[in-house]
Amino acid sequence: xxxxxxxxxxxxxxxxxxGGWRLLRQHCKPLAGTVIIFMILLxxxxxxxxxxxxxxxxxxxxxxxxxxxxxYVISIGFYHLLAKVIAGQDWAMGDLxxxxxxAEAWTLALLPAALATILVAFSGLSATPGHPxxxxxxxxxxxxxxxxxxxxxxxxxxxxxxxxxxxxATPKSxxxxxxxxxxxxxxxxxFPYMVTLIxxxxxxxxxxxVGLILGLIGFxxxxxxxxxxxxxxxxxxxxVIFVVLMIAILxxxxxxxxxxSGALAAPDGQEGRLIT
Numbered sequence: 001x002x003x004x005x006x007x008x009x010x011x012x013x014x015x016x017x018x019g020g021w022r023l024l025r026q027h028c029k030p031l032a033g034t035v036i037i038f039m040i041l042l043x044x045x046x047x048x049x050x051x052x053x054x055x056x057x058x059x060x061x062x063x064x065x066x067x068x069x070x071x072y073v074i075s076i077g078f079y080h081l082l083a084k085v086i087a088g089q090d091w092a093m094g095d096l097x098x099x100x101x102x103a104e105a106w107t108l109a110l111l112p113a114a115l116a117t118i119l120v121a122f123s124g125l126s127a128t129p130g131h132p133x134x135x136x137x138x139x140x141x142x143x144x145x146x147x148x149x150x151x152x153x154x155x156x157x158x159x160x161x162x163x164x165x166x167x168x169a170t171p172k173s174x175x176x177x178x179x180x181x182x183x184x185x186x187x188x189x190x191f192p193y194m195v196t197l198i199x200x201x202x203x204x205x206x207x208x209x210v211g212l213i214l215g216l217i218g219f220x221x222x223x224x225x226x227x228x229x230x231x232x233x234x235x236x237x238x239x240v241i242f243v244v245l246m247i248a249i250l251x252x253x254x255x256x257x258x259x260x261s262g263a264l265a266a267p268d269g270q271e272g273r274l275i276t
Contacts, residue, residue: 006083006166006258008265013191017198019086020256024248027085034093035247038078041096045070061121068116072109072157073099076165082251083166083258099165108164108171112157119150155192156181162261169265177265191260195253203245210241 011019049067053060076099084091099105156178163174181189214234221230 006087006262008167008262009259010263011259013194013260016191016256016260017195019259020195020252020254023082023086023255024252028248028251031082031085031251032247034081034096035250036243037093038074038096038250039243039246041074042071045074061117064120065113065117068113069106069109072113072161073105075099076105076109076161079162079165079254079258082254083162086166086255086258104164104171108157108160108174112153115153116150119146119153122146155189158192158257159188159261159264162258163265166258167262167265173265178261180264185264188260188263192257195256199249199253203249206245213241214238 045067049063052063056063074096077096080098081091081095084095099109159178159181160171160174163169163177164171169177214237217237218230218234221233
């Protein structure tokens with residue numbers, strides 16, 4: 001049993017979502033640099049996968065396995081860090097690497113990484129450099145079945161990772177508690193999709209003013225500078241806005257999900273106190 005930042009509780013959808021928002025509102029600035037490092041660490045896995053797939057396209061499916069494994073283990077560290085922030089404990093950027101040094105974290109990540117690799121390989125969704133997906137890919141029933149299975153597996157193991165990283169659960173108890181989303185706590189199976197829907201709606205709403213700002217900046221720069229300079233400045237502004245939005249999204253989404261995951265480990269009737 002490792003250190004336990006949070007106590008399992010029985011939050012509602014509203015509690016979990018508002019708790020994630022409170023985390024964003026109160027800790028966005030100190031967490032911003034850490035979230036950027038987290039995104040960079042994730043990108044390392046994707047870039048390595050792209051390079052290896054380009055060098056050896058025939059083994060592209062094989063290279064995805066270490067990429068998924070790396071992504072999951074880094075994410076476990078991120079969940080642990082956010083849990084410490086939510087609990088009001090001292091934290092450091094180095095907590096991002098919390099999962100890397102733990103054999104249990106690698107062991108937990110092995111199965112979902114293998115399943116994700118197999119599903120992508122056998123579903124026809126494995127595009128490689130120079131070999132894009134066929135136009136009819138998403139008209140095939142087997143592809144949609146694979147996507148559904150992948151989504152369920154991702155939801156289940158997402159909760160497993162959070163229970164392990166944020167609530168001090170052993171790998172066995174984390175797996176057992178996460179299974180509740182398919183039984184007596186089925187309501188939490190749908191919570192990640194609700195959070196995703198809210199996020200998509202927020203991005204659509206944000207896209208309107210962002211598009212207007214970028215359009216205005218581009219128009220003014222065309223009057224004052226060369227087209228090349230105008231494109232460069234607009235590109236930089238877009239990148240900054242994108243990074244800021246991603247920081248906010250990651251803090252709010254994962255903060256909400258970490259709070260929600262406590263409902264799976266709490267005994268029936270127990271009221272939680274994740275954020276006071």
